[in-house]
Structures are given as C-alpha cells and as structure tokens.
Amino acid sequence: MSRAKRPQGRAADLNATVFAGSRRAALKSRRRVWKMATLAAAFSLFALYLAWLEANDEAAPHHTDESPLGQAVAQASGRASGAAGPGPDLVRRGEYLTRAGNCIACHTSDKRRPFAGGRAIGTPFGTIYTPNITPDPDTGIGRWTDGDFARAMHEGIGKEGERLYPAFPYASYTKVTDQDVRAIRAYLNTVVPVRYTPPSNSLGFPFNQRWLMVFWNLFNFDEGRFVPDPKQSAQWNRGAYLVEGLAHCGECHTPRNLTQGLKTTERFSGAIQAGWHAYNITPHKTSGIGGWSDQELVGYLATGVAPGRANAAGPMAEVVEDSTQYLSGEDLRSVATYLRSLKPVDRGETRSRGEWGSPASDALALRGTKIEGVNGAQLFLANCASCHQWTGEGVGASAPGAYPPLMHNSVAGASDANNLTMVILHGVRRTTQDVDVLMPAFDRELTDPQIAAVANYVTTRFGNPQSTVDAEQVGRLRATAQ
Ligand code: HEC
Ligand code: HEC
Ligand code: HEC
Known part of the structure; x- marks a missing residue:
C-alpha cells in the first residue's frame, strides 16, 4: 500500500544512505557540541579554581628584589x-x-x-x-x-x-x-x-x-622577581639578571615545547624562530660558544662582529642595533660571565661553527668555461665575489664595516644552512654607533634553485660541507614572515 511512497531502486538506496548519513552526522555533531560544552565547562571550573587559588595565595613566599x-x-x-x-x-x-x-x-x-x-x-x-x-x-x-x-x-x-x-x-x-x-x-x-x-x-x-x-x-610561567644567588659574584648576578630578565636572550636562543613554552632543561641550546637559527650560546666547545673569549663576546654584542667568527644578521642584528650596543662595557662583561657559567649543551657538532673552511681557487678553474644550468660556483662569482672575493676571504679583514671572510664564519659553518639562506634572501642591515653595515638582499634577483645552489657552494667551499639546502626549503624560508 505504501509502495508508491517507498523510495525505489539505486537512487532510493542512495537517498536512504544520504539520509541516514546526514542523521548520523547530525547526531555526531550534536554529540560534539555536548562534548565541547562539557569540556568548556570543566575548563571554566578549573580556571575559576585557579583564580581562587591565586587570590588566596597570600601565605605563599613572595620573591622580593630588595635583598x-x-x-x-x-x-x-x-x-x-x-x-x-x-x-x-x-x-x-x-x-x-x-x-x-x-x-x-x-x-x-x-x-x-x-x-x-x-x-x-x-x-x-x-x-x-x-x-x-x-x-x-x-x-x-x-x-x-x-x-x-x-x-x-x-x-x-x-x-x-x-x-x-x-x-x-x-x-x-x-x-x-x-x-x-x-x-x-x-x-x-x-x-x-x-x-x-x-x-x-x-x-x-x-x-x-x-x-x-x-x-x-x-x-x-613562573611569576617572580629575580632572586640573586649569594654564592655567586655580583657580576654573575648582574649578568643573570640581564640575560634571564630584561634582555630575554632565552626567548630566541632556548628551544620551545609543544605549547611554545621554553624548555627549561635545554636553556640557550639554540632554536629556530621565523626561519632563523638562534644558535647554541651555551659554553660547549664545539656546539656552543665555548671557544669564544670574553672579549669576542662583548665585542659581538657591542658591534655585531666577532672578527673571524661571527657577524650578527637578522633578528640578532636588531638585538645589537636596538639593544646591546647601548649597554655599558660592565654590563656586557656581566652577560659574558653569566653565559660562561651555563651548563654546556652538546648538539653533536664535531667542530665549532667558526672553524670551518679555507680559501677557494675555483675562479681559476672556471676561467673560460661555458655557463650551463644552475651552477653554484658561477652564481657565487657573479653575485658574491665582488664583496667577499672569489677566494671567500672578504675585504677589510676585521675592520668595522668590512666584507667579512666566509671561511671561519659561524653562518657558513653552522650545522644547517638556515641563516645562510636567510642572509642571501634578506641581506644584512645593521646600524651601530660606528658603522652602517649593508649586504644587499637577493630575494628578487635569484630563484629558489639558484639560492640553494649558491648556498650549497658556500657551505661546501667555505663552511660545513654537511649543511645543505634544497630549492623547496629555500621556498619555505622565503615564505616565512619576517
Ligand atoms: C618579543 C616582542 C616584544 C618585546 C621585546 C616587548 N613586547 Fe610588549 N608586547 C608584545 C606583544 C606581542 C604584546 C601584545 C600581547 C597581547 O596582545 O596579548 C605586548 C604587550 C605589551 C603591553 C600591554 C599593552 C596593551 O595595550 O595591552 C605592554 C605594557 C608592553 N607590551 C610593554 C613592553 C615593554 C615595556 C617592553 C620592554 C621592556 C616590551 N613590551 C617588549 C611584544 C613584545
Ligand atoms: C630576537 C631573537 C634573539 C634574541 C632576543 C637574542 N638573540 Fe642572539 N642570535 C639570534 C639569531 C637569529 C642569531 C644568529 C645570527 C646570525 O646568523 O647572524 C643569534 C646569534 C647570537 C650569537 C652568535 C652565535 C654564533 O655562533 O654566531 C651570540 C653570541 C648571541 N646571539 C648572544 C645573544 C645574547 C647574549 C642575547 C641576549 C642579550 C641574545 N643573543 C638575544 C637571535 C636572538
Ligand atoms: C655589496 C657587497 C656584498 C655582496 C654582493 C654580498 N655580500 Fe655578503 N656580506 C656583505 C656585508 C657588508 C656583510 C655583513 C658584515 C657584517 O655583518 O659586519 C655580509 C655578510 C655575509 C655573511 C655573514 C652573515 C652572518 O650573519 O654571519 C654571509 C654568509 C654572506 N655575506 C654571504 C654572501 C653571499 C652568499 C653572497 C652572494 C649571494 C653575498 N654575501 C653577497 C657584503 C656583501
């Protein structure tokens, strides 16, 4: 009797399935709403509890800074x-x-x-x-x-x-x-x-x-003022106060956990942020800056250059430009004293970033050869050698504003080519009291495969040959918001 009304054939089956499916979906989404609501309620209760705890926490010892x-x-x-x-x-x-x-x-x-x-x-x-x-x-x-x-x-x-x-x-x-x-x-x-x-x-x-x-x-988050360590010197305490507090060096140099909190067990052991590698600055001899003298560290923070070791580009150039160049010599020495005392963290590097590479002689070998495909050596000669020399030795050695050598340079000797790629993409711009430093950006001139080729040439010739980059990664770094 109700035959005519019954859905017929394949289309009907399909309809039935769709109907059942959408009912299931409706049920499922209703269940999801309930689940979310329950979760939200539980969260809110918990939040209220925390707020209550906070309000009733008078008895807890408070950190003071008037010791x-x-x-x-x-x-x-x-x-x-x-x-x-x-x-x-x-x-x-x-x-x-x-x-x-x-x-x-x-x-x-x-x-x-x-x-x-x-x-x-x-x-x-x-x-x-x-x-x-x-x-x-x-x-x-x-x-x-x-x-x-x-x-x-x-x-x-x-x-x-x-x-x-x-x-x-x-x-x-x-x-x-x-x-x-x-x-x-x-x-x-x-x-x-x-x-x-x-x-x-x-x-x-x-x-x-x-x-x-x-x-x-x-x-x-651990709320509380800096508590000086009476067993340490006044200089160490001043350094700790600056590095851990106002100067917030760990916000870039300490790796983060899944929720973006700082991993307190791996402090200052290096982290990638916005494409840049803020290197390991613990005193480990090969993974960190254990080989740097205090004077090199103080000079780097004051000017952005530790001659024959490192130059500050990207976010670190900003730190030097807007912040550390203005700190007193005494404060910078305190920072160095404190960094020296950190637990050295080993990341497996066999040689320190600043100790790779020797001058190249490729320009001689390339003389008279045809330009074919994407060739790192040729790209280097065409785009970089005017300042860094075809030997990679740079110009002006360690004078402020020099074109730095690429051998014995922490960016070329690092265990990844991130910063090298970023430096080629975005150049270097750093203004300090004594000098305006400028390396042009190549993001418009060079394609991703070209940048990969020249970066790989630089790491192989002048830096850590194990650090390589491919065009896809250059593309990803190019797209990273700065
Ligand atoms: C690493 C980047 C960074 C640095 C360095 C920084 N801030 Fe901020 N600050 C932020 C961001 C991002 C917010 C907004 C947070 C939000 O919306 O919840 C903020 C918020 C604030 C606020 C709240 C303002 C408002 O309208 O709600 C104050 C006050 C403030 N910052 C002061 C400072 C002071 C003082 C310093 C230097 C001692 C400083 N900030 C350094 C990133 C920074
Ligand atoms: C905004 C992020 C940021 C902050 C804050 C920051 N750094 Fe850096 N730091 C970097 C990056 C990125 C590099 C790599 C720079 C480069 O490749 O030229 C770097 C490099 C360095 C280097 C050189 C390491 C090497 O082997 O080349 C030292 C030393 C250093 N930072 C010390 C500090 C100290 C000390 C502080 C706090 C006063 C600090 N940084 C704060 C991002 C940061
Ligand atoms: C017009 C001159 C000029 C050209 C061309 C040039 N550079 Fe540079 N380069 C500089 C200057 C200036 C610096 C920054 C020196 C400083 O930080 O004190 C620099 C820095 C660097 C650094 C060190 C960055 C750091 O953070 O330690 C690398 C690596 C580098 N250049 C590679 C290249 C490569 C590869 C090319 C070609 C694609 C190139 N440069 C082209 C002038 C130049």
Whole structure:
C-alpha cells in the first residue's frame, strides 16, 4: 500500500544512505557540541579554581628584589640607589633599561613612530600585532597606572584584566625588579605620544580565547622577581639578571615545547624562530660558544662582529642595533660571565661553527668555461665575489664595516644552512654607533634553485660541507614572515 511512497531502486538506496548519513552526522555533531560544552565547562571550573587559588595565595613566599645582594648588584653596576626618586635620573635609567629590554624592536612597525606598535609577530597559531605603548591616552597606555603597567610586565595581564599572549616576553620580564619597572614606565611616559591603533590580531579559535593563557601560564610561567644567588659574584648576578630578565636572550636562543613554552632543561641550546637559527650560546666547545673569549663576546654584542667568527644578521642584528650596543662595557662583561657559567649543551657538532673552511681557487678553474644550468660556483662569482672575493676571504679583514671572510664564519659553518639562506634572501642591515653595515638582499634577483645552489657552494667551499639546502626549503624560508 505504501509502495508508491517507498523510495525505489539505486537512487532510493542512495537517498536512504544520504539520509541516514546526514542523521548520523547530525547526531555526531550534536554529540560534539555536548562534548565541547562539557569540556568548556570543566575548563571554566578549573580556571575559576585557579583564580581562587591565586587570590588566596597570600601565605605563599613572595620573591622580593630588595635583598642586600640585589642592592649590591645594583650598586656594582653603577646604579646608585639614590637614583630611584622621580626625575631626570630615573628617566635616564629608564631609557637605558628600556634599551636593555629592547621594547622598541617589537613595539615599532614604522621607525617614524617609535613604540606605537603595529608590528606583526608571527606565531604558529596566527599573527599578533604589538600594541601602542606610547603615552597616547586613547590608543596607547597613557591611561594606565604604574600598577597596571607593573602587572603587565610581571604577570602578563592587561589593563582590563585580560591575559596577554606570551609573544610579549613577560615570562622573562617577570624577573625585572619593581624599581626597574618603575624606571621603564617613567621613561615611556616621556616618549612622543602617537595616536595610532594597530591592526587586530588574526588568531584562529581557540587561540583567540585569551583566558586559555591561564593554562599556558600554569605549565610555562613562573611569576617572580629575580632572586640573586649569594654564592655567586655580583657580576654573575648582574649578568643573570640581564640575560634571564630584561634582555630575554632565552626567548630566541632556548628551544620551545609543544605549547611554545621554553624548555627549561635545554636553556640557550639554540632554536629556530621565523626561519632563523638562534644558535647554541651555551659554553660547549664545539656546539656552543665555548671557544669564544670574553672579549669576542662583548665585542659581538657591542658591534655585531666577532672578527673571524661571527657577524650578527637578522633578528640578532636588531638585538645589537636596538639593544646591546647601548649597554655599558660592565654590563656586557656581566652577560659574558653569566653565559660562561651555563651548563654546556652538546648538539653533536664535531667542530665549532667558526672553524670551518679555507680559501677557494675555483675562479681559476672556471676561467673560460661555458655557463650551463644552475651552477653554484658561477652564481657565487657573479653575485658574491665582488664583496667577499672569489677566494671567500672578504675585504677589510676585521675592520668595522668590512666584507667579512666566509671561511671561519659561524653562518657558513653552522650545522644547517638556515641563516645562510636567510642572509642571501634578506641581506644584512645593521646600524651601530660606528658603522652602517649593508649586504644587499637577493630575494628578487635569484630563484629558489639558484639560492640553494649558491648556498650549497658556500657551505661546501667555505663552511660545513654537511649543511645543505634544497630549492623547496629555500621556498619555505622565503615564505616565512619576517
Ligand atoms: C618579543 C616582542 C616584544 C618585546 C621585546 C616587548 N613586547 Fe610588549 N608586547 C608584545 C606583544 C606581542 C604584546 C601584545 C600581547 C597581547 O596582545 O596579548 C605586548 C604587550 C605589551 C603591553 C600591554 C599593552 C596593551 O595595550 O595591552 C605592554 C605594557 C608592553 N607590551 C610593554 C613592553 C615593554 C615595556 C617592553 C620592554 C621592556 C616590551 N613590551 C617588549 C611584544 C613584545
Ligand atoms: C630576537 C631573537 C634573539 C634574541 C632576543 C637574542 N638573540 Fe642572539 N642570535 C639570534 C639569531 C637569529 C642569531 C644568529 C645570527 C646570525 O646568523 O647572524 C643569534 C646569534 C647570537 C650569537 C652568535 C652565535 C654564533 O655562533 O654566531 C651570540 C653570541 C648571541 N646571539 C648572544 C645573544 C645574547 C647574549 C642575547 C641576549 C642579550 C641574545 N643573543 C638575544 C637571535 C636572538
Ligand atoms: C655589496 C657587497 C656584498 C655582496 C654582493 C654580498 N655580500 Fe655578503 N656580506 C656583505 C656585508 C657588508 C656583510 C655583513 C658584515 C657584517 O655583518 O659586519 C655580509 C655578510 C655575509 C655573511 C655573514 C652573515 C652572518 O650573519 O654571519 C654571509 C654568509 C654572506 N655575506 C654571504 C654572501 C653571499 C652568499 C653572497 C652572494 C649571494 C653575498 N654575501 C653577497 C657584503 C656583501
């Protein structure tokens, strides 16, 4: 009787299947919604519990920065305790500290409006744009109290109580003393207010949920001021305070875990960020910088060059340009003292980055040969030899602004060709008090296979022959947001 109504044949079967399928899908998605809701509820309860814990945590010991040793460290580095009152001294000290913290690098997208933010910071979860930290009341932090500011620096919490993303290195800044945070604020109050609203972040769900940072903090964040180690010298303590706190060297040089927290067991052993390898700077003889003298390290941080070893390009050029070149010799020596004392981490290199290569004589062999296909040696002669010489020995040896030799250069001798590729793609640009350093970028002139060929030529001839790169990897590095 209901025959006519019954779906017939293959089409009917198909319909039935589709129907059953969509019902299953509907059921499944309803179940998923329930699952998500339950999960969210559980998370929220847990978050509330954590908030409650935090609020009731008065009895827990709090780190302080007013210990006698802390003051000794401060005095040893020329920061007289009398300079703590408001006034030009505080502002001047704040400027120095703001440089040590390199706030300007991240909070500036256009050099004509320093500290006004808007710089895109690429993360594995999407793009974050830095906020305006000039004293503009509407678009900057002009309306923030000193307490709001200290809470952001020490706890990673914004003015409205929202959780800040750890792309803002508060996990390091939490170590900065209250006094120094006050000085930084005093200085920032004096910079030109800029009316500018940076673009909003493009983070997908769930990373756009700021409250989830509660969990990130739980696993990766240890709130508290630097605690000096009384067994160590004042110089060591000053170095530790800078490296672990304001100068946040570990934010680039320490590898990260799955949730992007710093792997505390492998501190300073090297990490890749935005395509660049921030090398191992532990005192390991072959994997790290154990072979560097203190003077080489201090000179590198002050000028960007450790002659015959390393030149600072990319993000490290920025660190030197905006931050470390302004630090006092005494502070830089403290940084060196502290880095020397770290646990050496072995990454398996048999020779140190700066000890590879010898001059080449390929130009003689290539004389009169035809140019065929993509040839690394020929590309080198055509694009690089005018400055670095066909022998790879460079020009001007170790003078500031020299074209450096490519043998005994940490970028050519590294165990991967990342930075070499990045240097060819983007060039080198570094301005310091004594010199403007410029190597042109080749991203427009050379294709991916050409860059791979010239990079492989450089590592084989002048560097670590085991480091190679192919065109696909060059393409990936080319596409990495800087
Ligand atoms: C490595 C990049 C980086 C550096 C260095 C850095 N910041 Fe930031 N900062 C950020 C990012 C990204 C945010 C936004 C975080 C967010 O949206 O949750 C931020 C947020 C802030 C905020 C909160 C502003 C607001 O409107 O919510 C303040 C205040 C701040 N930074 C001050 C500083 C100071 C002071 C320094 C130097 C001591 C500094 N930052 C150095 C990346 C950086
Ligand atoms: C923004 C990321 C970043 C920060 C912050 C940073 N570095 Fe670096 N660092 C790098 C990168 C990338 C390189 C590789 C540069 C190159 O290839 O020219 C590097 C290279 C170095 C080198 C040279 C290593 C070698 O063998 O060539 C030293 C030494 C160094 N950094 C020390 C420091 C110290 C000390 C600090 C803190 C004051 C610091 N860095 C902060 C990214 C960073
Ligand atoms: C116009 C001159 C010029 C040309 C052409 C040139 N370079 Fe450079 N190169 C420089 C300068 C200047 C530096 C930076 C020196 C410094 O950091 O003090 C540099 C630095 C380097 C470094 C070291 C980077 C570091 O971080 O340690 C490498 C490697 C390098 N160049 C390779 C190349 C290659 C490969 C080519 C050809 C594709 C090339 N250069 C073309 C001038 C040049």
